[in-house]
Amino acid sequence: MKKLLKPNLYYESIFYIDNNKLKEKGIEGIIIDLDNTLAAWDVKEADAKVINFINDLKQKGFKICIISNNTKARVDKFNEILGLPAIHKAGKPKLSPYIKAMKLLKTHRQNTAVIGDQLFTDVLGGNRLGLFTILVTPISEKEFIWTRMVRKLERIVLKKVIIKDK
Numbered sequence: 001m002k003k004l005l006k007p008n009l010y011y012e013s014i015f016y017i018d019n020n021k022l023k024e025k026g027i028e029g030i031i032i033d034l035d036n037t038l039a040a041w042d043v044k045e046a047d048a049k050v051i052n053f054i055n056d057l058k059q060k061g062f063k064i065c066i067i068s069n070n071t072k073a074r075v076d077k078f079n080e081i082l083g084l085p086a087i088h089k090a091g092k093p094k095l096s097p098y099i100k101a102m103k104l105l106k107t108h109r110q111n112t113a114v115i116g117d118q119l120f121t122d123v124l125g126g127n128r129l130g131l132f133t134i135l136v137t138p139i140s141e142k143e144f145i146w147t148r149m150v151r152k153l154e155r156i157v158l159k160k161v162i163i164k165d166k
């Protein structure tokens with residue numbers, strides 16, 4: 001079980017993924033999660049940074065498919081500009097969406113990578129099939145920590161400002 005939950009690579013964010021490394025590993029297809037991997041759960045549309053990230057991968061010859069446990073409406077709206085093959089209500093870590101994605105991408109277990117923010121869905125599902133798995137830090141968690149840090153800083157600054165004013 002422990003081995004099934006261990007990703008092959010870990011990155012702070014999708015934007016740090018070294019795609020040369022993927023090329024070296026012989027990866028041709030990428031199965032990518034949506035919520036908290038490509039965007040925070042409340043971000044409805046792909047922003048410029050995500051569009052560039054996807055275009056860059058495409059340009060380097062990677063084939064990409066979104067698989068998400070979220071609804072059709074969520075996936076379709078986010079994928080509108082990206083226009084990628086996409087599977088909604090995937091039910092990860094079930095194996096069927098990964099198999100379906102590889103069919104769509106015309107890739108196989110040895111040349112397909114999975115990118116996602118959750119060990120128990122994205123990574124577990126990918127590892128069960130022997131795919132190359134990449135874990136990223138969930139976006140909202142980062143935002144949460146960041147927000148907390150900012151709040152803390154705000155309180156410190158406020159205290160100082162208030163004391164100074166007295």
Ligand SMILES: [Mg+2]
Binds near residue numbers: 035
């Ligand atoms: Mg996710």
